[in-house]
Amino acid sequence: MITPHPHRAVPGSIPKYIISPSKVCINYATIKVYHMKIIIGSESFSPNISGVAIVTENLAHHFAKAGHQVFVFAPSETYKTYTDTRFKDLSVIRFQSIPNPFRKTFRVAFMAQQEIVREYIKIKPDIVHIQDPTSICSILKKTARRHHVPIVAHNHFNLDYVTSYIKVLKIIHPLIHTLLRKYLTRFYNACDAVICPTQTVLQTLSSWGITTPLYAISNGVDIDRFYSWSNPSNFLLKYHIPRSPCVLYVGRLDIDKQIDVFIRSIPFVLKHTQAHFIIAGDGGENKQLHALARALNIDHAIEWLGWIDNASDDLPILYQIASVFVHPSPIETQSIVTLEAMASGLPIVAARAGALPELVTHGENGYLFEPGDATSCGTFITKILGDSTRMHAMRKHSLEKVSSHQIDKSFDTIQTIYETLCARS
Structure with a gap:
């Protein structure tokens, strides 16, 4: 953790940290502030549907707007390497890639080592920020280390994320975990x-x-963005959404998210309320989830909106019209969509697993159910929808809990780490 200095830095100064694995103390030293060249590497970037892609894009745009030169290294959408000109304030370099064999629509930069190194040398970065431990980022790490450039790694990774895609090999999941843990530690x-x-x-x-x-x-x-209010009438007409109590999920529709648990909870909720359900997202399980809803005879109660871009003006309104937000994934390292729902003042029903219990206090701003337990999920949804006083109190608590997650504070802390490492290198 960072121990904050009781006073702000004077203009033209930045805090210099004496870093040890167990403690970080601030020693203020006057150091000339300069604009940095930052390479951000990520295997997942727009237009991918993933939290990592959103984090990477938010980070890149913030530092570019702050006056730094930002270069994003990401897989191409073809088999060729090219510069993506769709981003006005960023330099996005897409490296030749192949389709990811485990995740549809995702790609892996393969056999691009020479091109990555060549672009790195042309840029001569001050710092490298890597978002995952795979191909592009692995090459960036080695290259930066060779040139004595500081490396910041962002861990969005959960060991169970990998094994959730290879359930057929469940017998060797412990071995896979051990090997992954050793690799990530190194x-x-x-x-x-x-x-x-x-x-x-x-x-x-x-x-x-x-x-x-x-x-x-x-x-x-961005708390201000999601807490703001807009007239939802046009939104409701656009997506054909009724004005009944609404239970919402936003995000990827992939196997690790366990959206089937949410869908299996819906029949129980419909026995006790006249709620409507919205699933806004896309992914590899899309067809299977539609089939499950039809098999349970509840497809009429669900609006499948598809993916709504994170930058879309529709997204805050979507949260605004909801009564409850549900997140059944057991492997979240945080959950951006849960933060967005909390900033919108929503009660949360989530799996008691991963990092979700850091955001949801059971009985305070929502409820936690055991992973995979669709009946408990449905019970808690019904409990919130059936008690307006409880719902109002939980809305208030969500807003209180999310107040410490203002995104600008996170960016400020990351910039301090950047400047500290650059000053030491």
């Missing part, structure tokens, strides 16, 4: 700082024996 110990979105993740990485300084920094949310 990977992060070769970096200069590791950012974790939650204390849950930080404690996990610390238990593995990672000695690189670890920082728990929320992914953050």
